[in-house]
Amino acid sequence: MKKKFLAVLACMLAVPMVMGGCSGDSANSSAPASSDEASSSAEASSSSGETVKITAWLNAPLENEMAYYEAFSEKYPQYEIEYTLYQDDELKEQTTIAIQAGTAPTILRPKVGSQLNDLIAAGACADLNSYSEQYGWKDMSYEDIYDACSKDGVLYAIPRSTGGYWQTLYYNADMAKELGLDLKQDMTIDEFIALKDTVNGAGYQLLSFGNLDRWPGVIMMGDYFMQVATPQLIDDLNSGAVKWNDSPEVLEVFGTLQKLGQSGAFITGFESSDHLSVNQSWASGKTLFMYCGTWWPESVTGGRDGVPFEIHTVSLPKIDAGTELQGQMFFANDAYAVYSGASDAEKEAAAAWLDYSFNFDGCKAKFADSAMYTVNKSFNESMEELGMEMDPLFQEEAFTKQMDLPQMNLADWAFDTSVIEELKLRIVDLFAGTITPEQAADSVAAVAAEVIGE
Known part of the structure; x- marks a missing residue:
């Protein structure tokens, strides 16, 4: 069974594209590689006067994630995102069918490991190296998790902002x-x-x-x-x-x-x-x-x-x-990727969404559901400074x-x-x-x- 909803813009006027996915007052906010790049992107978005529409297929979210998705649209009103929610097995099946048909959503949510590897082999995942450099994802990541989301030096996905111990x-x-x-x-x-x-x-x-x-x-x-x-x-x-x-x-x-x-x-x-x-x-x-x-x-x-x-x-x-x-099995089981067939504008929008998820905004939202370590190394190291208290x-x-x-x-x-x-x-x-x-x-x-x- 799937559920579907539309995160519609509160205001249809285009505004400058904010390339950073974390609020500016955060101690570890990521920033674009250069202010010139951010300015160019913002001017392009503003001058176009058009809303960029993208789609995201995700699995059933945590309790606070729905509010978190809405908060993204409030922060980035130039993007309109349609979310479709599936259970895990159905999500994998529908994603495979859509990729074969060339109708995949802009944002994919594969499992790190065999499913992500299959999508990479099929050419379905966009190269995220430039966005990683722009937003600072590598510096915020654990090396082995970052490597698991990469192949031959190319980053194809970022981990979801929660991790989980078993044992x-x-x-x-x-x-x-x-x-x-x-x-x-x-x-x-x-x-x-x-x-x-x-x-x-x-x-x-x-x-x-x-x-x-x-x-x-x-x-x-x-x-x-x-x-x-x-x-x-x-x-x-x-x-x-x-x-x-x-x-x-x-x-x-x-x-x-x-x-x-x-x-x-x-x-x-x-x-x-x-x-x-x-x-x-x-x-x-x-x-x-x-x-x-x-x-x-x-x-x-x-x-x-x-x-x-x-x-x-x-x-x-x-x-x-x-x-x-x-x-230990503490890893980024879920990840977010961008469909390689998306347009450049759609990829830019999806990258902003990925950053919002992986960066401190997403970590804070998901920490509210489960007060535990995340897959964002910088966030984990900044918990005390951020006033985030781990569940004893x-x-x-x-x-x-x-x-x-x-x-x-x-x-x-x-x-x-x-x-x-x-x-x-x-x-x-x-x-x-x-x-x-x-x-x-x-x-x-x-x-x-x-x-x-x-």
């Missing part, structure tokens, strides 16, 4: 107290599973986890990869330097997923439950733990403030007592221990599309116990070999 379980501290549980920050999987009898005996369930759409299982796989290897393993699997069925780390992680799936630790019916709905089950006090990224407040009624109990965190259970975390929940040890570790993209977009689809199927089989880790690795390896051309 964490949120727990109902009131329930833990009721059950007399003293939860360790670093439990092993065996210690975690051992909690099940106490929790179930009191009429609750242990862990909210729903794998209906299959991506949560792939995300969990990625988290466990980071317990046994660095993000280099992901690069090696993608390049073929390491084979899926010749990697001890892959077999260990596949075995871990099977152990969890067969343990009864997941909420009843997890195989046919949507992950967002089981998040709500946790928020309603039915489970002790919830597994999700830091974006979870947008998935429950009332957000963070709508949860009626005290919340704390522990790390995702360790494979064994000697496991040491080697990487996201400053607990489960998060702080990850912050200086190497980053990988979220696992459900870190591989070729065909490999991801195979992983989704085989992880379902692993959870169900109908396939061995070795068989799963062989199956994924065969698909990966076709992708690489072996």
Whole structure:
């Protein structure tokens, strides 16, 4: 199901084009590469006397994003933007169809990783290097995230202004107290599973986890990869330097997923439950733990403030007592790109919108939904100066221990599309116990070999 609305100009008179997407009084406002360039662009916009109309296809937004989009139109009244909102899978499908038909929107919202790579290969994404230099995007970015949005030295997308840690379980501290549980920050999987009898005996369930759409299982796989290897393993699997069925780390992680799936630790019916709905089950006090990224407040009624109990965190259970975390999945899963077939004027308008999203304006708006670190390095470094206060929940040890570790993209977009689809199927089989880790690795390896051309 999609929703559609039009951000119509409050005033139809053209005004000088403001090329900077951040308010001038910000301590880290980006500026054009030169005042002459900004002046030329403004004069061109003013003299034309025409409204530039662009389109943007996005996925379902955070609560405050709609107001944020309206604020952009107020700041840039020379642009008229039509937004069409889709759910993730439908957005990907409709974007692919539109690009093939030559009717793509001006602003695209691909996932960083396989989808963005596919769009770049299709020639659908405009070169953003000049806009990056103009607005200072590279200086505000984390190097590995900027590189993931680039190919062969060309920037094709900018990350959305939120990021999200996983590798964490949120727990109902009131329930833990009721059950007399003293939860360790670093439990092993065996210690975690051992909690099940106490929790179930009191009429609750242990862990909210729903794998209906299959991506949560792939995300969990990625988290466990980071317990046994660095993000280099992901690069090696993608390049073929390491084979899926010749990697001890892959077999260990596949075995871990099977152990969890067969343990009864997941909420009843997890195989046919949507992950967002089981998040709500946790928020309603039915489970002790919830597994999700830091974006979870947008998935429950009332957000963070709508949860009626005290919340704390522990790390995702360790494979064994000697496991040491080697990487993290904190990344720009969503990104914004500009359609290569757009006119120059449309690209200018879209670039201003991208900057508004990535720069401090967008970060502030999205921070209001989830008070956590963003993918804008400069914003993160300026939080205290800006008076932005991190939610204490996201400053607990489960998060702080990850912050200086190497980053990988979220696992459900870190591989070729065909490999991801195979992983989704085989992880379902692993959870169900109908396939061995070795068989799963062989199956994924065969698909990966076709992708690489072996």
